[in-house]
Amino acid sequence: MTSGGDTIFALSSGRGLAAVAVVRISGPKARAALERLAGKVPEPRRAAHVVVTDPVHGEVIDDALALWFPGPRSETGEDMVELQVHGGRAILVAVFQALENIAGFRPAQAGEFTRRALLNGKLDLSAVEGLGDLIAAETEAQRRQALAQYRGALASKVEEWREQLITILASLEASIDFVDEGDVPEDLLTPATRTAGMLLDEIRGALQDAERGERLREGFVVAIAGPPNAGKSTLLNRLAQREAAIVTDIPGTTRDTIEVALDLKGVPVILVDTAGVRETSDPVESEGVRRALARAASADLVLWIVEADAIEVSPPPSAREVILVRSKADRVDSETQRRLMQSGQLVLSAQSGIGMEALLDLLAQQAEALGGTPALVTHARQRHAIGEAADRIGSAISAAAPGREEIVAEELRLAARALGRVTGRVDVEDVLDLVFRNFCVGK
Numbered sequence: 001m002t003s004g005g006d007t008i009f010a011l012s013s014g015r016g017l018a019a020v021a022v023v024r025i026s027g028p029k030a031r032a033a034l035e036r037l038a039g040k041v042p043e044p045r046r047a048a049h050v051v052v053t054d055p056v057h058g059e060v061i062d063d064a065l066a067l068w069f070p071g072p073r074s075e076t077g078e079d080m081v082e083l084q085v086h087g088g089r090a091i092l093v094a095v096f097q098a099l100e101n102i103a104g105f106r107p108a109q110a111g112e113f114t115r116r117a118l119l120n121g122k123l124d125l126s127a128v129e130g131l132g133d134l135i136a137a138e139t140e141a142q143r144r145q146a147l148a149q150y151r152g153a154l155a156s157k158v159e160e161w162r163e164q165l166i167t168i169l170a171s172l173e174a175s176i177d178f179v180d181e182g183d184v185p186e187d188l189l190t191p192a193t194r195t196a197g198m199l200l201d202e203i204r205g206a207l208q209d210a211e212r213g214e215r216l217r218e219g220f221v222v223a224i225a226g227p228p229n230a231g232k233s234t235l236l237n238r239l240a241q242r243e244a245a246i247v248t249d250i251p252g253t254t255r256d257t258i259e260v261a262l263d264l265k266g267v268p269v270i271l272v273d274t275a276g277v278r279e280t281s282d283p284v285e286s287e288g289v290r291r292a293l294a295r296a297a298s299a300d301l302v303l304w305i306v307e308a309d310a311i312e313v314s315p316p317p318s319a320r321e322v323i324l325v326r327s328k329a330d331r332v333d334s335e336t337q338r339r340l341m342q343s344g345q346l347v348l349s350a351q352s353g354i355g356m357e358a359l360l361d362l363l364a365q366q367a368e369a370l371g372g373t374p375a376l377v378t379h380a381r382q383r384h385a386i387g388e389a390a391d392r393i394g395s396a397i398s399a400a401a402p403g404r405e406e407i408v409a410e411e412l413r414l415a416a417r418a419l420g421r422v423t424g425r426v427d428v429e430d431v432l433d434l435v436f437r438n439f440c441v442g443k
């Protein structure tokens with residue numbers, strides 16, 4: 001088993017007051033931590049009660065539960081120890097001090113346990129990304145997607161694709177050999193291209209779904225935008241069920257963008273209230289307008305809010321998807337409401353509650369589309385590698401012609417290599433820093 005040389009330790013449970021705190025220790029001398037601090041080594045993978053004592057002063061630090069995981073059957077693949085002590089600050093300071101006093105021990109860096117698990121083949125790169133997402137998951141759909149990736153949904157699919165490519169390659173290489181011998185018994189290129197085409201369709205399908213996967217991780221951004229005084233902040237407050245934004249009857253009240261996170265059907269939705277869009281000479285307001293338009297342009301959905309009785313409707317900005325919403329419906333008669341609705345607009349009043357159900361239904365529908373069956377591809381890094389594989393397979397197919405088997409084979413080989421990057425089978429060193437960027441100490 002590879003080991004980082006040092007034996008590392010960290011608090012793996014949350015910081016702050018807690019009944020129990022979990023201290024993890026990993027590395028070649030992990031066993032020594034038990035011998036020195038607990039005076040005994042429990043049976044592998046069985047919890048045992050121990051008295052944690054400072055080996056230098058002989059002072060009892062705490063009563064604890066200890067677990068011993070000899071490598072390679074441990075999370076990192078190395079020898080590991082888990083101490084469950086009481087979660088007080090002073091206890092942890094004393095335990096860490098005692099561990100640091102053992103030669104060859106040092107505090108772990110952010111993500112270092114997982115990094116060792118990766119290097120020891122306990123996790124592949126996509127599972128590491130899934131694990132990071134699982135820890136960060138705030139909603140049910142995020143948890144489901146992250147767990148699927150952590151448990152190998154993407155890795156096994158990519159491996160399946162890679163194996164298919166290798167099978168195609170093997171058949172092509174056979175035909176190349178036959179060409180060398182001047183004896184081509186049959187056309188092997190045609191079936192190879194056909195299989196590659198089917199594989200390409202499947203890979204492209206997964207890539208098409210990648211945007212959904214990435215959006216679910218980051219949250220579905222809904223920008224509330226429109227002219228001043230249209231009732232944007234009132235709508236945000238109603239959806240957030242709290243007074244997140246200031247509401248007044250003075251046009252130009254909101255200057256900064258204000259974000260509120262909602263959980264809609266297990267999907268994280270980020271609502272953004274923005275400054276009313278209008279021509280203005282006020283430098284503060286004009287910066288607000290600039291931000292409003294920028295936020296609308298990058299949002300997944302823009303709710304363009306216009307008062308129900310507005311005669312002139314200012315045109316919505318260009319954005320991925322815009323829904324025209326008529327606000328303050330309580331100020332127009334029911335006949336006008338009906339007429340507006342018939343033209344496909346959402347008519348609502350954030351003050352009286354008219355039409356709010358319809359808006360929530362619409363948002364929930366969008367959320368459900370994101371949160372359905374977990375997407376396979378959920379990170380830009382994975383998307384790029386798989387995208388390159390798709391491009392290579394595409395080139396292989398267009399290059400296919402008798403006598404060009406070697407070119408086709410070379411493209412397919414590069415495609416297989418690109419797929420290998422998804423799981424970290426190849427070029428893993430290049431991306432470690434990127435992948436572990438958001439990991440914290442103890443993971």
Ligand SMILES: Nc1nc2c(ncn2[C@@H]2O[C@H](COP(=O)(O)OP(=O)(O)OP(=O)(O)O)[C@@H](O)[C@H]2O)c(=O)[nH]1
Nearest residue numbers: 228229230231232233234249252253254276350351
């Ligand atoms: N009658 C009625 N008044 C509303 C409704 N929604 C908002 N208002 C009023 O319209 C005024 C403006 O509301 P805001 O929510 O601050 O409007 P805004 O679009 O955020 O305005 P800016 O931040 O200035 O762009 C306030 O006086 C609100 O009370 C509504 O549904 N019905």
Ligand SMILES: [Mg+2]
Nearest residue numbers: 232233253254
């Ligand atoms: Mg406002």
